[in-house]
Amino acid sequence: MKEAIVFSGPKVTIHDVEFPTLPSPNHLIIKVIVSGSNPKDWAIAERVPGLNQGDDIAGIVHSVGEDVTDFRPGDRVASFHEMLSPHGSFGEYAVGRADTTFHIPQNVSFEEAATIPLAAMTAALGLYQRLGLPPPWLATDQRLPLVIYGASSAVGAFAVKLATLSNIHPLICVAGGGKSFVETLIDRSKGDTIVDYRIGHEEVVTGLQNALGGNEKLKYAFDAVSDKGSFENIMQVMDHLQGKITLVLARKKYEGIPDTVDKTFTQVGRVHSSNYPGIKGEKPSVGPLGDQEFGALMYKFFERGLVKGWFRGHPFEVIPGGLQGIEGALTNLKAGKASAVKYVFRIEATEERRENHL
Template identity: 45%
Template sequence: MPKQAIVQPSIEAVEIIETPIPTPEDKEVVIKVVVSGANPKDWKYPLWYIFPNIGFACLESVGDDIAGTVHSVGKNVYEFRPGDRVAAFHEAGTANGSFAEYAVAPDWTTFHVPHNVSFEEAATVPLAALTAAIALYVDMKLPVPYNLKQSPEGEKRVPILIYGASSAVGAFAAKFARLSKLSPIIGVAGQGSGFAKTLVDYVVDYRKGEDALVADVEEILAKEGLGSKVPNVFDAISENGSLEATLRFLDPNGGTVSTVLPPRLFAKDKENFKYPSGVIAINSAVPRVHSTHKDFGYLWSRYLGRLLEDGRLKAHPYEVIPGGLNGILTGLKKLKDGNASAVKYVYLIEDTNDVSTLGITGQRENRIESPSSHQLKDFPFLGSK
């Protein structure tokens, strides 16, 4: 019987269980997983905390980046058929995530993987790319790459600063910003600065300290003749001081900022952190592509396939964690310890051993702790403005 990995709430053990191949609902695609991608959310937001009312089945849903071949489709799916090479964004808070031999995704966040793109590359794309897209084009309302007007000589440029430009989400944001002809693109990075330099016009190193970071950004803006404040900021980190730093160079009178985490949960001073009244601030929550923004998820999933096929978009650098499902705990701990720099961890599911060698095996135990004390209990998964 196919296997599935269950990550325990402590992130200290992974249980490998046997589970039947899922049966697709009307608009679902069942995918035989070749490669699963890992994301920081897999250890930061354990779903048994975020969705305590869904029930025990939510323990089976960790892992949202899927790359593999179609096994079966629901009766109302017409774009995919068994055997197709696909990548998909699994719906958070539902069963049958990508840490398994078979996973499920809605057809509107599934897309064909071009033959020039490997499954490893494809597994780096769905969640990160859709997060960047919904931030830039839904929330920040920046010009989309496929509807650009000819720029008259002397037309005002559209600058953007991306905090965390070497992260998967930040890197895709930088790539989209380039396709949208935003300029200049300023990236904030640290250890991954070398990679960030391939994506943006300027790289600022946050490790020099907040004052130096702000000074460097202001120097770039002055050099470009853009004053001293940035009109558009995408914070792909949204913790550990990034919120406070970006507040210092964001235009207080008409600036727009998108964060991937809500400031009220991740600011240093959660009670008192706030943006000026002239700032449009949005927490960009990608799960909206499965609820309030299904059309956006549909259009951009297909657009991602096209961009990958013709080379306008490249996948994120990746590192294969050995052991398949048995390597999930290793990958999650590496993410938690901050070891991922300009790289995305992926798992080759076929490398899973026949016998589980890590964590807890056998029957599952209901170890769900009370969500009342977890810092993410009020996480705004439908976004907030």
């Protein structure tokens, strides 16, 4: 079967590899119809090159382990592949774990489903396991200002969608070129607003202050950017004694965030394990469940939302060429060219004539 391997650059080569085997009785093998992509696909390859970095699987179940009870061959599924493990979604077949896999209802395309596994779970972990905000099934009836920095990114947009399901308002969304998309997600009647980061750092801080109103200090922030002045701007309006911020990049020092601020990292790989390479130690989750149990619960929640129609994927762009399109897409992700869109790949579009064989 064909598989794409990502190197620093990013550079991508396509190889013939052995068909995967089930790593455990709790895994399943999935024929990949569509693979999603994420900025971490090029970023991790800078320091861990030579892997199939794809982690967003959407396809059809080929076979299941003996302990898998919720899925069977032929099912339409999406799955969050275990990061840095073999047989990711940049291949004709991939391996997923049953507890981070969910059914795709017939009204949802493989393309849409491929936008969900990694990004939506990152948003859920950040909101509920790191910031300790009320989940949708315990929606709040109190005013609860929340800044979501990078709201047009996939992670940020899913954070907006989930926060809305939790009745968290006002949502103060920081976005740029994708702000027209973010506008479709918020509710102005509940005080939600958008601050355009392109106006400059001082103006962003002023916009955040105006959105809070008066002398109110911010207590909750989800920083889906964690770079380019994002957390520094947030600190200008945050309560330094009671504030909480969660960040998506764990390999930074974050100078400028006082020790009195509750700072956590949202590392989505924790729904699989707290021991895989690259996980940074941090405080235990504030929720009643561990991250692995929470992850299994939330994928069931996403599935039900897709069936009922109150949860949807992210806007997507199908990149031509299947696996051959990955290098160009990752290059664009590295350059920051993707706004309010996820790049996805239809694996069957891969052309045989451009293979690089082992």
